[in-house]
Amino acid sequence: MSDEKKILEEAFKFHGHICWASAAGTRAGLAALRTLGVKRAGASGDLHCILEIGENHGAQCFADGVQYSTGCTLGKWNIEKTGWGKLAFTLIDKKNQKAVRVSYRPGPHHKKVAESSFMRKRGQGIPPTEIPEEEAWEMVDIIWETPENEILTIGDVHPYEWEEFGEILGLVPCDQCGELVSKVYLRVVGKSHMCIPCSGYER
Ligand SMILES: [Zn+2]
Ligand SMILES: [Zn+2]
Structure with a gap:
Protein backbone atom coordinates (compact mmCIF):
# COMPACT_ATOMS: atom_id res chain seq x y z
CA MET A 1 0.00 0.00 0.00
CA TYR A 160 0.84 35.68 1.11
CA GLU A 161 1.65 38.22 3.75
CA TRP A 162 1.26 36.58 7.10
CA GLU A 163 0.93 38.61 10.25
CA GLU A 164 1.63 36.68 13.42
CA PHE A 165 -0.44 37.46 16.46
CA GLY A 166 0.99 36.30 19.75
CA GLU A 167 -0.76 33.51 21.56
CA ILE A 168 -2.86 34.77 24.43
CA LEU A 169 -1.67 32.89 27.46
CA GLY A 170 -3.14 32.68 30.89
CA LEU A 171 -6.16 30.86 32.25
CA VAL A 172 -7.89 32.17 35.37
CA PRO A 173 -10.89 30.85 37.30
CA CYS A 174 -14.27 32.51 36.78
CA ASP A 175 -15.47 34.21 40.00
CA GLN A 176 -18.90 32.63 39.57
CA CYS A 177 -18.44 29.01 38.46
CA GLY A 178 -14.75 28.56 39.26
CA GLU A 179 -13.96 27.00 35.87
CA LEU A 180 -10.81 28.07 34.05
CA VAL A 181 -11.22 30.58 31.25
CA SER A 182 -8.76 32.35 28.98
CA LYS A 183 -8.13 35.89 30.32
CA VAL A 184 -9.35 37.64 27.18
CA TYR A 185 -12.71 35.90 27.51
CA LEU A 186 -13.38 37.19 31.02
CA ARG A 187 -16.22 39.71 31.37
CA VAL A 188 -16.51 42.24 34.16
CA VAL A 189 -19.77 42.11 36.13
CA GLY A 190 -19.79 44.57 39.04
CA LYS A 191 -16.63 43.70 40.95
CA SER A 192 -16.39 40.16 39.57
CA HIS A 193 -14.64 38.66 36.58
CA MET A 194 -16.75 35.97 34.99
CA CYS A 195 -16.75 33.57 32.05
CA ILE A 196 -19.13 34.50 29.21
CA PRO A 197 -21.96 32.07 30.13
CA CYS A 198 -21.92 33.24 33.79
CA SER A 199 -21.70 36.93 32.85
CA GLY A 200 -24.94 36.94 30.87
CA TYR A 201 -23.16 38.61 27.95
CA GLU A 202 -23.69 37.08 24.54
CA ARG A 203 -19.99 37.23 23.68
ZN1 LIG B 1 -17.65 11.68 6.23
ZN1 LIG C 1 -18.29 30.95 34.99
Whole structure:
Protein backbone atom coordinates (compact mmCIF):
# COMPACT_ATOMS: atom_id res chain seq x y z
CA MET A 1 0.00 0.00 0.00
CA SER A 2 1.31 3.46 -0.87
CA ASP A 3 2.16 5.93 1.90
CA GLU A 4 -0.60 8.22 0.69
CA LYS A 5 -3.20 5.44 0.86
CA LYS A 6 -2.05 4.77 4.44
CA ILE A 7 -2.63 8.44 5.24
CA LEU A 8 -6.12 8.05 3.75
CA GLU A 9 -6.85 5.07 6.02
CA GLU A 10 -5.67 7.06 9.04
CA ALA A 11 -7.79 10.01 7.94
CA PHE A 12 -10.87 7.75 7.95
CA LYS A 13 -10.00 6.62 11.49
CA PHE A 14 -9.71 10.27 12.55
CA HIS A 15 -12.95 11.14 10.75
CA GLY A 16 -14.93 8.18 12.07
CA HIS A 17 -16.23 6.68 8.83
CA ILE A 18 -15.30 6.01 5.21
CA CYS A 19 -16.73 8.60 2.83
CA TRP A 20 -15.97 10.31 -0.47
CA ALA A 21 -15.77 13.87 0.88
CA SER A 22 -13.15 13.16 3.53
CA ALA A 23 -11.19 11.25 0.86
CA ALA A 24 -11.40 14.30 -1.43
CA GLY A 25 -10.22 16.53 1.44
CA THR A 26 -7.30 14.22 2.16
CA ARG A 27 -6.27 14.19 -1.48
CA ALA A 28 -6.57 17.97 -1.73
CA GLY A 29 -4.55 18.46 1.47
CA LEU A 30 -1.73 16.22 0.25
CA ALA A 31 -1.70 18.05 -3.11
CA ALA A 32 -1.43 21.41 -1.34
CA LEU A 33 1.51 20.24 0.79
CA ARG A 34 3.30 18.92 -2.29
CA THR A 35 2.65 22.11 -4.28
CA LEU A 36 4.03 24.31 -1.50
CA GLY A 37 6.91 21.90 -0.89
CA VAL A 38 6.14 21.67 2.82
CA LYS A 39 5.47 18.92 5.33
CA ARG A 40 2.36 18.31 7.42
CA ALA A 41 2.09 20.82 10.27
CA GLY A 42 3.50 19.37 13.45
CA ALA A 43 4.17 21.22 16.67
CA SER A 44 6.00 24.04 14.88
CA GLY A 45 2.83 25.41 13.30
CA ASP A 46 4.41 26.79 10.15
CA LEU A 47 1.18 26.28 8.25
CA HIS A 48 -2.22 27.90 8.39
CA CYS A 49 -5.35 26.83 6.54
CA ILE A 50 -8.37 28.87 5.50
CA LEU A 51 -11.21 26.46 4.75
CA GLU A 52 -14.16 27.60 2.66
CA ILE A 53 -16.79 25.25 4.11
CA GLY A 54 -19.91 26.61 5.76
CA GLU A 55 -22.21 25.27 8.45
CA ASN A 56 -24.38 22.18 8.35
CA HIS A 57 -24.15 21.33 4.64
CA GLY A 58 -23.39 18.14 2.72
CA ALA A 59 -19.80 17.05 2.14
CA GLN A 60 -18.46 18.96 5.15
CA CYS A 61 -16.51 15.75 5.78
CA PHE A 62 -14.07 17.38 3.32
CA ALA A 63 -12.84 19.46 6.27
CA ASP A 64 -11.67 16.45 8.28
CA GLY A 65 -9.66 15.15 5.32
CA VAL A 66 -7.97 18.56 5.02
CA GLN A 67 -7.33 18.75 8.78
CA TYR A 68 -5.85 15.27 8.99
CA SER A 69 -3.64 15.49 5.90
CA THR A 70 -2.29 19.00 6.46
CA GLY A 71 -2.07 18.76 10.27
CA CYS A 72 -3.86 22.11 10.54
CA THR A 73 -6.47 21.53 13.23
CA LEU A 74 -9.00 23.45 15.25
CA GLY A 75 -7.20 22.64 18.52
CA LYS A 76 -3.93 24.10 17.22
CA TRP A 77 -5.80 27.14 15.98
CA ASN A 78 -4.12 26.96 12.61
CA ILE A 79 -7.31 26.40 10.69
CA GLU A 80 -10.27 28.73 10.23
CA LYS A 81 -13.34 28.72 8.01
CA THR A 82 -14.93 31.35 5.85
CA GLY A 83 -18.48 29.94 5.95
CA TRP A 84 -18.88 30.02 2.16
CA GLY A 85 -20.14 26.44 1.77
CA LYS A 86 -17.39 25.44 -0.71
CA LEU A 87 -15.09 22.44 -0.92
CA ALA A 88 -11.91 24.48 -1.14
CA PHE A 89 -9.18 25.92 1.03
CA THR A 90 -6.05 28.02 0.95
CA LEU A 91 -2.99 26.57 2.63
CA ILE A 92 -0.47 29.16 3.80
CA ASP A 93 3.21 28.54 4.40
CA LYS A 94 3.68 31.23 7.08
CA LYS A 95 7.46 31.00 7.19
CA ASN A 96 7.96 31.56 3.48
CA GLN A 97 4.89 33.81 3.14
CA LYS A 98 3.30 31.95 0.26
CA ALA A 99 0.05 30.12 -0.28
CA VAL A 100 -1.92 27.91 -2.64
CA ARG A 101 -5.67 27.44 -3.08
CA VAL A 102 -7.03 23.98 -3.88
CA SER A 103 -10.65 23.19 -4.74
CA TYR A 104 -12.61 20.05 -5.53
CA ARG A 105 -13.75 19.93 -9.14
CA PRO A 106 -17.07 18.72 -10.47
CA GLY A 107 -16.97 16.16 -13.27
CA PRO A 108 -17.83 12.59 -14.31
CA HIS A 109 -16.17 11.22 -11.14
CA HIS A 110 -18.74 13.06 -9.05
CA LYS A 111 -21.59 11.44 -10.95
CA LYS A 112 -19.94 8.03 -10.47
CA VAL A 113 -19.78 8.64 -6.72
CA ALA A 114 -23.45 9.63 -6.65
CA GLU A 115 -24.35 6.48 -8.57
CA SER A 116 -22.18 4.11 -6.49
CA SER A 117 -23.99 1.33 -4.63
CA PHE A 118 -22.89 2.93 -1.33
CA MET A 119 -24.53 6.26 -2.12
CA ARG A 120 -27.63 4.59 -3.57
CA LYS A 121 -28.04 2.64 -0.34
CA ARG A 122 -27.50 5.80 1.69
CA GLY A 123 -30.21 7.42 -0.42
CA GLN A 124 -32.56 4.61 0.61
CA GLY A 125 -31.91 5.50 4.23
CA ILE A 126 -29.56 2.58 5.01
CA PRO A 127 -27.07 3.67 7.70
CA PRO A 128 -23.40 3.57 6.62
CA THR A 129 -22.61 0.96 9.29
CA GLU A 130 -24.95 -1.51 7.56
CA ILE A 131 -23.28 -1.16 4.14
CA PRO A 132 -20.34 -3.54 3.48
CA GLU A 133 -16.98 -1.79 3.76
CA GLU A 134 -15.96 -2.94 0.25
CA GLU A 135 -18.76 -0.82 -1.17
CA ALA A 136 -17.50 2.22 0.71
CA TRP A 137 -13.99 1.63 -0.66
CA GLU A 138 -15.34 1.21 -4.21
CA MET A 139 -16.76 4.72 -3.90
CA VAL A 140 -13.61 6.12 -2.30
CA ASP A 141 -11.42 4.62 -5.02
CA ILE A 142 -13.29 6.71 -7.59
CA ILE A 143 -12.07 9.81 -5.72
CA TRP A 144 -8.62 8.38 -5.15
CA GLU A 145 -7.92 7.14 -8.69
CA THR A 146 -9.33 9.93 -10.86
CA PRO A 147 -6.41 11.89 -12.37
CA GLU A 148 -5.50 14.82 -10.16
CA ASN A 149 -6.14 17.52 -12.78
CA GLU A 150 -9.71 16.22 -13.24
CA ILE A 151 -10.58 16.13 -9.57
CA LEU A 152 -8.70 19.13 -8.16
CA THR A 153 -8.02 22.67 -9.22
CA ILE A 154 -4.63 23.61 -7.84
CA GLY A 155 -3.96 27.33 -8.08
CA ASP A 156 -0.60 28.99 -8.56
CA VAL A 157 1.63 29.41 -5.54
CA HIS A 158 1.26 33.08 -4.67
CA PRO A 159 2.81 35.44 -2.12
CA TYR A 160 0.84 35.68 1.11
CA GLU A 161 1.65 38.22 3.75
CA TRP A 162 1.26 36.58 7.10
CA GLU A 163 0.93 38.61 10.25
CA GLU A 164 1.63 36.68 13.42
CA PHE A 165 -0.44 37.46 16.46
CA GLY A 166 0.99 36.30 19.75
CA GLU A 167 -0.76 33.51 21.56
CA ILE A 168 -2.86 34.77 24.43
CA LEU A 169 -1.67 32.89 27.46
CA GLY A 170 -3.14 32.68 30.89
CA LEU A 171 -6.16 30.86 32.25
CA VAL A 172 -7.89 32.17 35.37
CA PRO A 173 -10.89 30.85 37.30
CA CYS A 174 -14.27 32.51 36.78
CA ASP A 175 -15.47 34.21 40.00
CA GLN A 176 -18.90 32.63 39.57
CA CYS A 177 -18.44 29.01 38.46
CA GLY A 178 -14.75 28.56 39.26
CA GLU A 179 -13.96 27.00 35.87
CA LEU A 180 -10.81 28.07 34.05
CA VAL A 181 -11.22 30.58 31.25
CA SER A 182 -8.76 32.35 28.98
CA LYS A 183 -8.13 35.89 30.32
CA VAL A 184 -9.35 37.64 27.18
CA TYR A 185 -12.71 35.90 27.51
CA LEU A 186 -13.38 37.19 31.02
CA ARG A 187 -16.22 39.71 31.37
CA VAL A 188 -16.51 42.24 34.16
CA VAL A 189 -19.77 42.11 36.13
CA GLY A 190 -19.79 44.57 39.04
CA LYS A 191 -16.63 43.70 40.95
CA SER A 192 -16.39 40.16 39.57
CA HIS A 193 -14.64 38.66 36.58
CA MET A 194 -16.75 35.97 34.99
CA CYS A 195 -16.75 33.57 32.05
CA ILE A 196 -19.13 34.50 29.21
CA PRO A 197 -21.96 32.07 30.13
CA CYS A 198 -21.92 33.24 33.79
CA SER A 199 -21.70 36.93 32.85
CA GLY A 200 -24.94 36.94 30.87
CA TYR A 201 -23.16 38.61 27.95
CA GLU A 202 -23.69 37.08 24.54
CA ARG A 203 -19.99 37.23 23.68
ZN1 LIG B 1 -17.65 11.68 6.23
ZN1 LIG C 1 -18.29 30.95 34.99
